[in-house]
Amino acid sequence: MIEVTPQAVDDMMDWLSGISDAEGPGTTRLLYSPSWIDAQEQLKEKFETLGFNCEFDAVGNLFATLKGSEQPEEVIASGSHVDTVTKGGRLDGQLGIMAAYMAIEKLIEKNGQPKKSLQIISMAEEEGSRFPYVFWGSKNIFGLANKADVENIEDANGVGFEEAMHAAGFDYLEGAPKFNKIAAFLELHIEQGNYLEKEGKQVGVVNAIVGQKRYDVVLKGQANHAGTTLMEYRKDTVECFARIVTQGIDKAREEGNPLVLTFGRVEPKPNTVNVVPGETLFSIDCRHTDQAVLNRFTAELEADMRSLAEEMGIEIDIDNWMDEAPVPMDTHLVQTLEEVCKENDLNYQVMHSGAGHDAQIFAPRVPTAMIFVPSIDGISHNPAEHTEAxxxxxxxxxxxxxxxxxxY
Structure with a gap:
C-alpha cells in the first residue's frame, strides 16, 4: 500500500483551492474565468513535471497521460471537474484531480512506468454555476454536448457562453472526440452526505448513482379575504400544498432507503398576511437507485396530488421537467475496489451516490466506478465543506x- 501523508494532502488542496476569482471564504472558480484558466495551466505544468504528456481538448478539458510500456492504448483514467460553485469548498471536484495525481506519483516511485497508460482528466465544467448547463466537460469527452444548448445562454453578468469560451482560447468540438478511448474510469469524491461519517467507515465504494425526477407543480384555487371567507368556503392552495407534503413524506418514509423525497422551492401567491393564497408553486425532487421503484413511487405521488387537489376543488398542473435514469457502476471495477480495500484493511462500505457526478456520464460508455471519502456533517457547496486530511x-x-x- 502506498504511503501518503495528511500534510501532503493538505498542502495540495490548499494550493489548488487558493486559485480563485474572489477573496474567501471559499473558492470561486467558474468555467472559462481567469482563475479557471490559471488553474488548468498550473495543473498542466505540475503534471508535466511528473512526466505526463498533457493536452487540452477543444472545449478545455485537460488530459495528462503517462504512457504505458506494454499496452499504451489501454487507458486507465481518473479525475473530476476543476470548476467550483460560487464560494464553494476546497474539496468538491478538485480533490478527485489531485487524488489521482498523488496516487500515481507514489505508484511511479514504487513501480516505475505502468504497463497500461494512466491518465488524469481535469474536466472543464460540471457544476453549472456560471451558465445554466451542467456536465459540459464530460459530455464533450464523448461528443454528447449540443452547440444549440449553449450558444445563446449567458451568465449573471450578461456574458455569453461562446464569448467566454472563445476568450479563454477554446471552441466547440468538431468531429469525433479525441480522448474518448478509455478502458476504465475511476472518480474519487467527497461523499457530500454524512453516511460514512455516521457509520465510521473510511471508504465508500459506489455501486450506483441515483436516478432523479424533478417537478414544478402549480396549484390554482381562489384568492379571498382572510377574515371574511369561512374555512368551509375556501380554496386554499397552501392547505392543499401542506396536505400533499405530509402525505408524500409519510409515503416516502414508508418506502424506506434509498428513496428520498424533497419539497423545495415554495411560492404562495399573493403571499400576504390577510389573503387566502389562491395560487401556490412548488418543486419536488425524488431520487432512487432503481428505475422501476422511482417510476412507481412518483406515479403514485402524482396520482395522490391530483386526488387531493380534486377533493379540494383546486386545479393542479404537474411538470416533470427532469427525468434522469439511475446509473449503475461497473461490477468488475466495484469488485476490484472491494478487493483493494480488503487486502489493505481499509474499512469500507458499498453504497450508492445520492448526488450526480461526472462518473454518470462516463458509466454508460466506459467501465466506471467511484470512491467516496467521508464528509464532516455532509456539508458541501459551502466554505465549511471539510474532510480531515x-x-x-x-x-x-x-x-x-x-x-x-x-x-501494472
Whole structure:
C-alpha cells in the first residue's frame, strides 16, 4: 500500500483551492474565468513535471497521460471537474484531480512506468454555476454536448457562453472526440452526505448513482379575504400544498432507503398576511437507485396530488421537467475496489451516490466506478465543506490500489 501523508494532502488542496476569482471564504472558480484558466495551466505544468504528456481538448478539458510500456492504448483514467460553485469548498471536484495525481506519483516511485497508460482528466465544467448547463466537460469527452444548448445562454453578468469560451482560447468540438478511448474510469469524491461519517467507515465504494425526477407543480384555487371567507368556503392552495407534503413524506418514509423525497422551492401567491393564497408553486425532487421503484413511487405521488387537489376543488398542473435514469457502476471495477480495500484493511462500505457526478456520464460508455471519502456533517457547496486530511488518505490508497491492479 502506498504511503501518503495528511500534510501532503493538505498542502495540495490548499494550493489548488487558493486559485480563485474572489477573496474567501471559499473558492470561486467558474468555467472559462481567469482563475479557471490559471488553474488548468498550473495543473498542466505540475503534471508535466511528473512526466505526463498533457493536452487540452477543444472545449478545455485537460488530459495528462503517462504512457504505458506494454499496452499504451489501454487507458486507465481518473479525475473530476476543476470548476467550483460560487464560494464553494476546497474539496468538491478538485480533490478527485489531485487524488489521482498523488496516487500515481507514489505508484511511479514504487513501480516505475505502468504497463497500461494512466491518465488524469481535469474536466472543464460540471457544476453549472456560471451558465445554466451542467456536465459540459464530460459530455464533450464523448461528443454528447449540443452547440444549440449553449450558444445563446449567458451568465449573471450578461456574458455569453461562446464569448467566454472563445476568450479563454477554446471552441466547440468538431468531429469525433479525441480522448474518448478509455478502458476504465475511476472518480474519487467527497461523499457530500454524512453516511460514512455516521457509520465510521473510511471508504465508500459506489455501486450506483441515483436516478432523479424533478417537478414544478402549480396549484390554482381562489384568492379571498382572510377574515371574511369561512374555512368551509375556501380554496386554499397552501392547505392543499401542506396536505400533499405530509402525505408524500409519510409515503416516502414508508418506502424506506434509498428513496428520498424533497419539497423545495415554495411560492404562495399573493403571499400576504390577510389573503387566502389562491395560487401556490412548488418543486419536488425524488431520487432512487432503481428505475422501476422511482417510476412507481412518483406515479403514485402524482396520482395522490391530483386526488387531493380534486377533493379540494383546486386545479393542479404537474411538470416533470427532469427525468434522469439511475446509473449503475461497473461490477468488475466495484469488485476490484472491494478487493483493494480488503487486502489493505481499509474499512469500507458499498453504497450508492445520492448526488450526480461526472462518473454518470462516463458509466454508460466506459467501465466506471467511484470512491467516496467521508464528509464532516455532509456539508458541501459551502466554505465549511471539510474532510480531515487523514480521512482522505485511505481513499487515495484505495484509488492507487485499483490503479496498480488495472495498469501494472
Amino acid at each position: 487523514k480521512d482522505i488518505v485511505p481513499g487515495i490508497q484505495a484509488l492507487a490500489g485499483a490503479f496498480e491492479k488495472l495498469a
